[in-house]
Amino acid sequence: MAGVRLKNVSKIYPGGVRAVHDFNIDIEDKEFIILVGPSGCGKTTTLRMIAGLEEISEGELYIGDKLCNDVAPKDRDIAMVFQNYALYPHMTVFDNMAFGLKLRKTPKDEIKRRVHEAARILSIEHLLDRKPKALSGGQRQRVALGRAIVREPKVFLMDEPLSNLDAKLRVQMRTEISKLHLKLNTTFIYVTHDQTEALTMGTRIVVMKDGLIQQIDTPQKLYDEPSNLFVAGFIGSPQMNFGNAIVEKSDDGKISLRFGGYSLELPPEKASVLEKQGYVGKEVVFGVRPEDIHENAASLGAHASIPLNADVEVTERLGSETLLYVVINDANYTARVSPKSTVQANDKIQLTFDMGRIHIFDKETEKAIV
Ligand code: ATP
Known part of the structure; x- marks a missing residue:
């Protein structure tokens, strides 16, 4: 189990684009944090820096108590779920889920136990012998989640994992991911540009714009007490x-x-x-x-x-x-x-x-x- 701390973190891409500027947050162990904001605000870059897929230009990243700026992605005890699922088409669901564990030379019995346990949690046990092309979008999404779960990471990172699903399935998977968070009892960091998704899932939400944090708060506080015009207009539908x-x-x-x-x-x-x-x-x-x-106006009284x-x-x-x-x-x-x-x-x-x-x-x- 681990919290994640970013201290004065910035990302400057080659060519000088400052994608993330002085990002500070203390994510507690087991929190469900959502990074939300319009396209290009730096959400994915932030997530990729936590994952170790992008170098940190300035500042410090701690996972648990460990300074992780220079720790390789595979040694960070995190698992990332991507937007496009990134499943191997020629492998069965079982092998897709087992792949990372095999690479780590996990004993066979242990792999079997973990894959079946994750499949049970996600209700996909009956799909373990299928190939990805024989799955629906929602089922593929579950397999992608399963592949992260089997690694038993301290922190789950998810980058717009529901954006390829149709509207109805997206709503359904939202609830499933919230339930999954409760079941796994670990830290989730989740990126979305959809404010409804953010409001319904996160315990705390980070609203970003142009690489800068605008506000970090619970969904209710963001809605009731937006700190500026941008947050006020971004959170809530129809908008303020x-x-x-x-x-x-x-x-x-x-x-x-x-x-x-x-x-x-x-x-x-x-x-x-x-x-x-x-x-x-x-x-x-x-x-x-x-x-x-x-x-x-009858119910409003003096207001x-x-x-x-x-x-x-x-x-x-x-x-x-x-x-x-x-x-x-x-x-x-x-x-x-x-x-x-x-x-x-x-x-x-x-x-x-x-x-x-x-x-x-x-x-x-x-x-x-x-
Ligand atoms: P989206 O919701 O569209 O994925 P985002 O909020 O995740 O957007 P990022 O992908 O983090 O935003 O991008 C932040 C900024 O950094 C953008 O201006 C983008 O053009 C820029 N950027 C991203 N990757 C690179 C790169 N490899 N090189 C240079 N600039 C980049």
Whole structure:
């Protein structure tokens, strides 16, 4: 069992591309960590440095207590599962899973025991005699996982392992990998560009952009307290709505957001932070999640904004919820409302923001203020 620690790790590729910049994290033993971010943000490079497949340009990598910068991949006690499975087509499932152990000269009985045990965990015992071409995509994925499991590594590294599967199978395998993590009780480090995958699987998530860590947090905290505009927009689907507003203080001391012709009063706890930090009179960006825009304000109590006029452009009825695509103050917003909503396209309606859950960001630094 082992934790993984990266200390001031950077990767500069030949030619000067700085793919990862000053990466710091302390991954605890048995954690399920997800690296997530848009294409090119440095996720795969980070994983490959942990695996030893890519040299570390600066900084230190520890697996357990051991400094591993110069340790060969095979001596790192890790196993990596790739996006394309990388199975040998001419070998049976058993031999594919046994291959790494044979290379290490593991005794035959031990190989048999480990392969059967991994196959049992993954429910693929009945497939051991088949060749990869006689397997479905999901089954191949399981074999790739099996090949990692038999090595009994301290750390599992997975690079977009579900991206070749269809949407339904992907959802199913997500649960399976979460269960596998519980069963194996080891450290998982998993790369994906899919924020839903990240939110549903990780115990902690690292959001990356342009080689830099944006935020490391639990799924709930990332969702509720994004540290900047990028994380706020990246995590959550449909994504958070954003608008520009000016922070105003009225004669009676109340702090509001001036938003077009509206003045949206802020709850005292948010108001006092903005005032203390000198934002009165300044322009800010506010963010409101689709589920925090309400058709019916009754449940919001004191946190209800004044009603806002909205022109409905499109409605999407998803069974468990309805999405309204509307225009407020000449800008597009998405609201997630009750499936019972009777609103139709072209309706003119009034919507209410939950001001208790509104996010406010500095316009220049893009950092969350409150
Ligand atoms: P994706 O989701 O598309 O796989 P990623 O987040 O995993 O992206 P990386 O593959 O780590 O991103 O790439 C990070 C940056 O490093 C990119 O700008 C990429 O072009 C660059 N890069 C990756 N490999 C090399 C290489 N061998 N030589 C030079 N630049 C590279």
